[in-house]
Amino acid sequence: MRFELTILGSNSAIPANHRFPSAQVLNVMDRLYLIDCGEGTQMRMTEYQVRRNRIHQIFISHLHGDHVYGLVGLLTTMNLNGRKEKMQLFSPAGLREFLESQFFYSQVVLAYELEFHVVDDQRHQLLFEDGVVEVYSIPLEHRIPSTGFLFREKQRQRNIQPTAITEYGLSIPQIEAVKRGEAVTVADGRIIANASITLPPYRSRSYAYCSDTCYLPQLQHLLRGVDLLYHETTFLHDMVDQAVKTKHSTALQAATLARDAGVGQLLMGHYSSRYKELSPLLEEARSDFPNSVLGREGGQYSDAPEREAL
Ligand SMILES: [Zn+2]
Ligand SMILES: [Zn+2]
Secondary structure, rough: OEEEEEEEEEOOOEEOOEEOOOOOEEEEEOEEEEEEOOHHHHHHHOOOOOOOOEEEEOOOOOOOOHHHHHHHHHHHHHHHOOOOOOEEEEEEHHHHHHHHHHHHHHHHOOOOOOEEEEEEOOOEEEEEEEOEEEEEEEEEOOOOOOEEEEEEEEEOEEEEHHHHHHHHHOHHHHHHHHOOOEEEEEEOOOOOOOHHHHEEEOOOOOOEEEEEOOOOOOOHHHHOOEEEEEEEEEEEHHHHHHHHHHHOOOOHHHHHHHHHHHHEEEEEEEEOOOOOOHHHHHHHHHHOOOHHHEOOOOOEEOOOOOOOOO
């Protein structure tokens, strides 16, 4: 029962130091959600064997190039590969115009539909839901409208005890009903109480993506208790003036927010190209929030280990 994030790009502004600009893919039970799409995203997808045809939603935080310049290429490749399914895109205003002008001058007509959803960067609201997750916006503050994304796994089903299946000779529809929490009537007419043959569902997991943004202490309420928080750590704190000026965050600020919000783990990223070596950023974050880790391209992160699903 996967809930796993793969980093495809971790640098800010430009590709440098063997790092590509921002892109991530979240896998929730084999549904893939792409978050930002900087230059190089396609190459990383190939390298890490990310299955493009499993992506049906793309979440773009803002329209700075290091978060979106990979998108026109990716969407075109999907077209060349014969994609027919609709793609839903969530972003602050302007993405439609941004993409359509490129397709217009390249004379590209996609054979599949792009469905644009404009996100209000000032509000925290439900943007999308499917069978496994709900996705909410997180209001951020940057030089242009920017939004974060909070993924919350939906309430999961109860776990049926394997011995009950053979003991009562349960059919597939009965097993499904039991997982939904229903009692079941077995062949001899007995009604079996749900609680007697199930265990509580696994804990639902959550992931928050906050990039790009200046330090916003008030986000601690909205981020309270999330399992995994990705927060940009563009600078070391000795460059806090630069961070304030460019509306970015320092490693220390991200760690302080992680600590105040009581998250499970802080995942760092969006590193300035001036940092070839990232360990000073990690040390700084850990000084305030020990469970901080560096986001590395190809790295997979999940801070919600769980028992094996039945
Ligand atoms: Zn950026
Ligand atoms: Zn930016």
